[in-house]
Amino acid sequence: MSGAAAGPDPGYTDLGFARVDTAREARQGVAECVYAPGKRTGHITAIVAELLDRSDGPVLVTRVEAEPARTVLAAHPGGSHDPAARLLAWRPAPPDGFRLAILTAGTADEPVAAEAAAVARAVGLEVTLFRDVGVAGLHRLLDCAEEVAAHDAVVVVAGMEGALASVVGGLVACPVVAVPVSTGYGAGLDGVTALLAMLSSCAAGLTVVNIDSGFGAAMAAHRLAMAVRSRRGPG
Amino acid sequence: MSGAAAGPDPGYTDLGFARVDTAREARQGVAECVYAPGKRTGHITAIVAELLDRSDGPVLVTRVEAEPARTVLAAHPGGSHDPAARLLAWRPAPPDGFRLAILTAGTADEPVAAEAAAVARAVGLEVTLFRDVGVAGLHRLLDCAEEVAAHDAVVVVAGMEGALASVVGGLVACPVVAVPVSTGYGAGLDGVTALLAMLSSCAAGLTVVNIDSGFGAAMAAHRLAMAVRSRRGPG
Amino acid sequence: MSGAAAGPDPGYTDLGFARVDTAREARQGVAECVYAPGKRTGHITAIVAELLDRSDGPVLVTRVEAEPARTVLAAHPGGSHDPAARLLAWRPAPPDGFRLAILTAGTADEPVAAEAAAVARAVGLEVTLFRDVGVAGLHRLLDCAEEVAAHDAVVVVAGMEGALASVVGGLVACPVVAVPVSTGYGAGLDGVTALLAMLSSCAAGLTVVNIDSGFGAAMAAHRLAMAVRSRRGPG
Amino acid sequence: MSGAAAGPDPGYTDLGFARVDTAREARQGVAECVYAPGKRTGHITAIVAELLDRSDGPVLVTRVEAEPARTVLAAHPGGSHDPAARLLAWRPAPPDGFRLAILTAGTADEPVAAEAAAVARAVGLEVTLFRDVGVAGLHRLLDCAEEVAAHDAVVVVAGMEGALASVVGGLVACPVVAVPVSTGYGAGLDGVTALLAMLSSCAAGLTVVNIDSGFGAAMAAHRLAMAVRSRRGPG
Amino acid sequence: MSGAAAGPDPGYTDLGFARVDTAREARQGVAECVYAPGKRTGHITAIVAELLDRSDGPVLVTRVEAEPARTVLAAHPGGSHDPAARLLAWRPAPPDGFRLAILTAGTADEPVAAEAAAVARAVGLEVTLFRDVGVAGLHRLLDCAEEVAAHDAVVVVAGMEGALASVVGGLVACPVVAVPVSTGYGAGLDGVTALLAMLSSCAAGLTVVNIDSGFGAAMAAHRLAMAVRSRRGPG
Amino acid sequence: MSGAAAGPDPGYTDLGFARVDTAREARQGVAECVYAPGKRTGHITAIVAELLDRSDGPVLVTRVEAEPARTVLAAHPGGSHDPAARLLAWRPAPPDGFRLAILTAGTADEPVAAEAAAVARAVGLEVTLFRDVGVAGLHRLLDCAEEVAAHDAVVVVAGMEGALASVVGGLVACPVVAVPVSTGYGAGLDGVTALLAMLSSCAAGLTVVNIDSGFGAAMAAHRLAMAVRSRRGPG
């Protein structure tokens, strides 16, 4: 095992099983987020301890089920677990005025949208959810298009062929982040079809994150919010 | 070489280099169509001779360029070549009242739509083209949606992510045949992305044909028209 | 949460977790069908309530297992559950004279064919099943080819290499919808091989739906039946 | 051909071969951009005429080679052609203070970066290029990391394995748009490897556009700039 | 350069640019066949010299165009070039009574069938070609099925979806070698679809060779013929 | 349900859930083999009853586990179940002198080899197994190469990269059927890598069957044995 450097703060803490990036909050506005799958509960607890100690803002653990969440929360009270989003969060940031719209094409996209919404709120965004507005019943989307367009950014969560992303991309002017979802079957190829379709979209300026990555979409929105904030000057 | 049967008509003619299916018009309402790529011009001329002799209705050669088309037409006057559709046709069927709408998402889809339209017209369908109604400017489609819905069937020709097929599928009640187009680049994977997306469509009852197959879409529409016709009874 | 519009009927009902498309029956001849996987039973029950209330014809829930089916049926008596087809249906449409043949290549294709048949019957088609007529024993198909050809449309359900679709496509004149099935192993690639093969078929005018999508094939047939019906005039 | 609606402005102009979306500038801040490949020069000229007439800001034609560019410019003087970017532009927007950094991993990424830079400048962004800072010689990137981080957004253009995107994503806080490039050979799979790698990035909040799409990245940045601008208020 | 062993015959000749396997005729019944693409004409000439000198039976060069063929033949008179098969052959084996049927689905399969036929004849098989018997016109195949079944082995050459292989596999009892062909477009994936379909065939005991490999199919038949011959005993 | 034809024997029996091909033994030398997965035990029992009644030789059920095997055997005593091969067999054919060598690269290939061996023996072939002769320890193969080459045909069963097939193909003259196995991990892609490698083999005349298809290899050998037998004349 390579020992941690003595002397000046190296910007990380070597816990042996993990090197916690304690400089990330200063560098990127939010502390390192912990991805739970494959980690032992004890390790998660230790990493969270370090992050709570070495940062000031939100501390997040993603994709964590109820059982380990309970254990970690017992060690670090004051946080909360959102079971739909599978998110553990401590010290959520106060809302900063950045309005994020999250749209889903159908009810199967709900878990991914839930993660996106919970992470976005934890880092201080104001989230409105527009559920089940897929293009098979286009009037549902058209009915709220103006309301969606009034947001600072839009996240579109859609599986199957992911056509909702293109349609939304053509209707609004703000940044659109598309999240392909692994629902569907057969030719949907576990989300790869939606992913490729979104990347090939005829709507200019759409960007895409990984399949099922509600977290990735929320963090992309967080980067946007920081860019907006930094230009706006002190609130 | 296996010799052709003597005696009763075997339903095909063995030309040595090809066995022409002379029973297809009786069986399926239109004679065997000749796919030109890879065939010598002399062979195409001989097959067309056989088909003109052994059938009564339209005779078609697809994907044929201007040069060989001229040669074949010289041998069999009375036909015509549509260069945009790359189609040679003799004895086109008279319009039979079946109204087919063909939509394109963008101008890049034009060659495929041209083939679909020319083949459909040659077998007796009445075609209306709705060009460049892709979802990046959705109002273009909504403006003609009612007019499209009044047709007996719709063919949607689209490359990139192919979202137009899903949107149309959700707006109209009639049969929709989607044709993925190999335009686009990168993640479009030469039409495979549009193909997979159309097959994964959230719009129920959409069907799909091969990439760039304007011919396939027109023949699917022809099967529909025959089904409608057979139920309508005589004239 | 975006609230539902007050005033005139927006054509959907916002249940919070879903926006039920109540205008679909008027637009497409059959109410929105509910895809059960991933939905909570309570949500299915609520959506069905809305659909039964806001439409007149068949209401369908697809891919639903016995256990949740029982719960939903208890809340909405009068429907029935077909376990082989995994379909819940209320108010099936009366037979309207459209004759649909459904063929399977082998016994492994049975569940997909069962879904296609049950959905097709629920929306008013008259279905005949021709089971286990795969091309490895071609005489089984030839023996019933004439009977198959007498239908208004044909659905071919086949896994492995899906060759049955091409053979049937060459024998009959009516519309043929091919459904690739995910049975088989190895090079069958969970149905992708059959899908690609059917799309590449040498039989002109064949169309294809998603892997295992008995539902999609039935809905494509329903679109055909509506097209035939609309041309035939009042019964 | 479906005729254009009479009376009120439908938001598009039907030129027969294309439906020009004349409402896009109002809807999305920049007029419809014309993708040249596959279009006849005469058609491009006509579309540009319409766009110049019906909008006030920049008019762009992408992926256009020198020869057709000359023809179109002759018809519509006042524009300019950037051969490296293959871009035709009229009425570029004045710089609006949004600082965009564009990084390339190597010299092979130059054409894609050139397109991104030219489009971004045409829509009013202030672009700084950081060329050839790939991770094989990491000190080149570290040397300019602080300067890069001071921008409002970053576009990373990289082929091969696309690792530069992840490294940059970990160093800066602002929005990062990754553009996979189709250079490289073998396992690079014409840019698909870089695409998949960028989507799988360990750096949170990275977003991705289509392979080689400098245009897409610039338009994504334009959406960001509009979001920043709208929050900043006038001037 | 590793020198060739002195003393006893090592079973190969090291020409510097190639190690010619001079033991293959004794080991496998036919000398090493030369695959022309990528080889310089002078090298082909030298290898052929060695093979003619060190073996007694047929010497073959595959995939060789007219121009280099002429040069090689000039150096080694007595051979012949079949341009359709792109095959150079010296000392073809006399017919040995093994009857091979080669079937094609369509005229596009002709070049591959030509290679299979020419190679098979050169190694002493008696070949009958059944051309253009694809399943879209099934009666063409049924008409000659009995004649095909009377052969010792069958090679089926088919592109697109390759369904002919399955149908033939179900009709005949003898060994069937399927050759997928790279014709077709879109979902045919340059022969990969036919390849996968043939491997997934419902007809038991079918075997498959590489895409477009008429040579491979002929050599598989040659292995069969040798097995039959070795069991039959002398003449 | 389509009723079975009255009058002359149609060559199949329609059991409602399956059309048993009762003509296959006459046509192809062995009765239809029943693939167990996905079939109800009662259906298997009924199909076996029909096959035992309508044929004279071996009757086989493949991929059948111990539990259903017991039930079917209880209904049809006199058969036997080989659990390693997962094969049920009645009335195995007596050995007919055709010598088949089956080679495995490693112990992981054993189940597939077991199926190949059991099916081959049931249809009358004489099988010798050469286990664990993969190329990582090449002397194991070289040690038995002469013995292998003395057989009438060889089946090579190998996973991972499947190199054994090429090496054997270069050493023996008789027909070689390669069976890719889905063992291995990562880049082995569940047998697809071995499949592609075997098809691309540098050894001429190798043929390939589906992944894990010991049954397919045995049936290919059975076709070979019938071809040899038919040329040998009465025993």
Add this chain to the structure above:
Amino acid sequence: MSGAAAGPDPGYTDLGFARVDTAREARQGVAECVYAPGKRTGHITAIVAELLDRSDGPVLVTRVEAEPARTVLAAHPGGSHDPAARLLAWRPAPPDGFRLAILTAGTADEPVAAEAAAVARAVGLEVTLFRDVGVAGLHRLLDCAEEVAAHDAVVVVAGMEGALASVVGGLVACPVVAVPVSTGYGAGLDGVTALLAMLSSCAAGLTVVNIDSGFGAAMAAHRLAMAVRSRRGPG
């Protein structure tokens, strides 16, 4: 079953179910390693017996779980089981001075790194682990880069996009073996993305082993160590 040769040592032992390569230690410096998955415990025990008897150095069983490990250890005391590495080892080689650095990008790479480390140590390498130094927090890697570069070889274990391999490849001069890991989701394609990215790396001279193959990386390092050792001369 082919019997083992009598007389001189053939270099393997035929146990019936396996041919143990007893010559491998002499040939390659370490005895054949046993891959446990798919092998019966009794067979593993027998193979280990043979290897312990016929070789002098380390004997290894990989990917073996606790339960079978216990059984095998009971039969062959003196070995040890590392549960994290899933490795059974007897007679580990003494450290020979070859210093191997193993780096992981994140905690999810730990099991693969554990296997690499345990195998490497068992064959006599001196291993230092640098955990969790992924590029999202680049300072963690830079902080130990010099220490890493002082090793004789480096193994980089990384999932997701695998960018760590390229960055390390650019920083150090010694051999770098990259191991893609199947962690991640969606576009990570179970490690295929990392695999392709590592193969496409911009860092020259990087080599790659199979997905999740800690064993393969350790054995590649062992080959390096033997090359170094053989050049260094005794002691």
Add this chain to the structure above:
Amino acid sequence: MSGAAAGPDPGYTDLGFARVDTAREARQGVAECVYAPGKRTGHITAIVAELLDRSDGPVLVTRVEAEPARTVLAAHPGGSHDPAARLLAWRPAPPDGFRLAILTAGTADEPVAAEAAAVARAVGLEVTLFRDVGVAGLHRLLDCAEEVAAHDAVVVVAGMEGALASVVGGLVACPVVAVPVSTGYGAGLDGVTALLAMLSSCAAGLTVVNIDSGFGAAMAAHRLAMAVRSRRGPG
């Protein structure tokens, strides 16, 4: 353009169009190699000027055709161009005693082997080529196996199924670097099949570089040679 830092040497030179990594020779033992495709000849000339000026050892340009090579050589006399290897080299390193064997499976692998050999020699390795030793004629390889095994490292260059790599990996103890080649057709998938097969090899400790990357293999060997050298101490 970001300006180059003033003051201390930043380890690179910013030429505007490229940032030349002038620290690479010190860091990795050989200067940055220039990949020619896509670069203008003038840019190559300028980069070479910088490299010759700022380093002491070999300077290489890869994949460069005769025409631009002549121009660059005219500007920088003293180098040489190897047309078979497409390599430009100045100041090749003197042979340092590291013996590298390069094997090819067939003549089609020659260009890749030529690049590997030329690069390896330029960086000071002693190369022996063993050409055309593919496994279809295994005795060719066995005949030189001992000679191959006496080298410090082996590079195996093979297309098609790449089986040579596994066989060599089983015969020698030293490091083996496999290079898949894009020759072959159909199922060879332009080298992807060989790549996957080599990664899945049953021979432990084999490593793989990108398709056709003779350069990559040579650089991997160079890393090995440096590791050996550093352990050997001063010559």
